[in-house]
Amino acid sequence: LAKTTQPISMDSYEGQEVNITCSHNNIATNDYITWYQQFPSQGPRFIIQGYKTKVTNEVASLFIPADRKSSTLSLPRVSLSDTAVYYCLVGDMGYNFNKFYFGSGTKLNVKP
């Protein structure tokens, strides 16, 4: 299973774009990259998922370079309510997906 490395914490200000990068050097051919968001006292919730290039939804964008050894979650114009922990997960859709390693994530602190 591919292990991931993310910054422990990041600070930003309201209205800024925030980019959180995740390293996954051992990513396998069948692995997808998935990002989750967790607010205090709640369980994580799915934000976005991708395999290569760029994926965008109403919440975020996910940029994946050609070698797929890293990925960047981009949050446009953050607000105070985006203060949360963000987790990067890498794995395939098969049985091993059940053993995802969430790690400690990146704690994003958005300031006014």
Next chain:
Amino acid sequence: DVKVTQSSRYLVKRTGEKVFLECVQDMDHENMFWYRQDPGLGLRLIYFSYDVKMKEKGDIPEGYSVSREKKERFSLILESASTNQTSMYLCASRTGTNYGYTFGSGTRLTVV
């Protein structure tokens, strides 16, 4: 809207007690999980189940057991609670055909 419901939000138990944490999902998902979350350690997988009556150990199964008698219900059992099991416990489920975990709101267990 899909839901994972954990029976208790907060729980206080005494050392040596047998503790049951219940989780119910209404999405007909095959896979269910129990995690614990501690500051600085992220989410760690305790056990998961990929079918009724099937279970597999995660990263930290010691001191825990699980039961899955019905597809919608996954119980975590602390056979003899200890203070080092004081933690936030999160239940999750997912179908076998996508990457999205759905988490419950968590149970904050304190063992005194």
